Amino acid sequence: MRRKIGLILSIFSLGIVANATDVTTQAGKLAESVADDLTATTLTITGEINAADIAFIAENMTELTTLDMSAVKIVAYSGEPIITGKKAYAENTLPAYSLMGTKISSIVLPLGLIEIGEASLSSTPITSITIPETVTTIGQGAFSKCDELVSVELPASVISVASHAFLDCDKLAMVKCGAGITTISQSMFARCKSLSDVTLSDNVNVIEAKAFSGCSTLANVSFPVNLTKIGDEAFQQTGLVEANLNHCGNLSEIGEWAFSRCASLKKVVLNDNVSSIGEGAFFDNEQLAEFNVPTSCASISNYMMKGDANVVAENLLHDGVVEIGDYSLMGMNKVSEFSLPASVVTIGDNAFEGWTALTSLNVVDHTEVPQLGENVWQGVDQSLATLNVSNATMFDTFSTADQWSDFNIKIADMTGVLDDLFVDCINAYFVGNNLVVKASSEIVDMCIYDSSGRQYLNIAPKINELTIDASAWNCNIYIAKIVLVSGETATMKIARR
DSSP states (O other): OEEEEEEEEEETTTTEEEEEEEEEEOTTOHHHHHTTOTTOSEEEEEEEEOHHHHHHHHHHOTTOOEEEEEEEEEOOEEEEEETTTEEEEOTTEEOTTTTTTOOOOEEEOOTTOOEEOTTTTTTOOOOBOOOOTTOOEEOTTTTTTOTTOOEEEEOTTOOEEOTTTTTTOTTOOEEEEOTTOOEEOTTTTTTOTTOOEEEOOTTOOEEOTTTTTTOTTOOOOOOOTTOOEEOTTTTTTOOOSEEEETTOTTOOEEOTTTTTTOTTOOEEEEOTTOOEEOTTTTTTOTTOOBOOOOTTOOEEOTTTTTTOTTOOOTTOSOTTOOEEOTTTTTTOTTOOEEEOOTTOOEEOTTTTTTOTTOOEEEOTTOSSOOEEOTTTTTTOOGGGSEEEESSHHHHHHHHTSTTGGGSEEEEOOOOSEEEOTTGGGEEEEEETTEEEEEESSOEEEEEEEETTOOEEEEEOOOSSEEEEEOTTOOOSEEEEEEEETTSOEEEEEEEOO
16 A cells, blocks of 8 residues: 655755655565655655565665665565575565665664665665664675764674674764674774774674774774784774773784774783784884783784884883794884893894884893894994893803894993802902912813903813912903813902902
8 A cells, every 4th residue: 555645845946856655565565555656755664575675675766765664574585586686585684785875864674673684785875773672683794885874873682793894984983882792893893984982892702803994083992801802903093092901801812913003002001811912913003102012922923013113112021022023123213221031032034123222232131142033133233232141151152143243242230249159169359460269179161251241361270279460451340250170150250459
């Protein structure tokens, strides 16, 4: 049955005529019910319809801007191929691609609807959408490229939202996700450049790849407490100012490039349970100043913090980091002093390139020289930078190691005995310009260095007492490494008064 409402609104200045049609129909009969009202701009339907009826609207009612299906039940369809060539469509489902690209700017969905199909409302000018509390599933790209859509609230009934669901919605500013959603799917809100207000339920445990990528005005996100994973590029090129994940105790993985190129990001706080941070995860964040590498994370991935010039590096790496990846810390050009954890065994290509302010590098806790990739210190004037080592043995080891040897290597200025394990067995002191050494057994090796690491003596006296003329030596503080035939060893600091 068709009732044509005489809402003919003549706007003479614009020459526009609008009309509305109200129909009650049966499934498959909408074309008959509408009859000749194909130019209607408003359509209200009651009764039952199927996929063929919705296809009829999209193909024939090309001027339609308002569609009210609140009193409609969508029943199953089986018959000739329609829409995308399918022969069957389920009940209570807005068929995939069915209204894509139409002029519909206002739509009221059926109250019993269960699924909003793939791309079903994509590229339409809808300004808002009320999703019925019966809907459980939203298909891939269902609302993508809806350029006029301003806000979305997903009810608790929605448990699955496929990838790209709201991709490229230029004016989308507010999103609220109900308690049923546990996953923010791939590219779900990607490139929504006006998005600034996001509410996520604490039931969300995964934010997939590119979920918010390109949301350039998204400055703040309250990260769900049950979050376990943030996918690749999830927040790349967003407007985030701070990423506080300290309360996310179950978070273990941050994907590649996840927070890269966030021009306003100043602070990142990670829970110590994060064990995996992907390549380039915090790449090129020029404003980033506060950052901590979690104690569970043993590897600084390739490009992880490349270009983050303002990071305070004093406590950046914890003792437990084993590997520093290629280009991972490149461009931190404000760091003057840095301590390399003793746990580090491998440093990748160009890892410290561009550390132009570096004047002091501490490796005093190292007992082995870390392996280096190519051009690790590219751009650093190593001749003006001091490499502080713990003792004479490490001085010799670093002095012969490729790339390390280019530093100004010095034995760290440490007071007292450096290794007091066998100090009772060995005594060394100055009497005037003479160095006196006494030991409890035969001395089989003795090396003397000054505090800068220059060697003055290397002998194997094979006696337990000796006096050495040191009048030609030109400093007052020396480091002695003495080995006894018994295997006892001491490395000690000796002062000439």
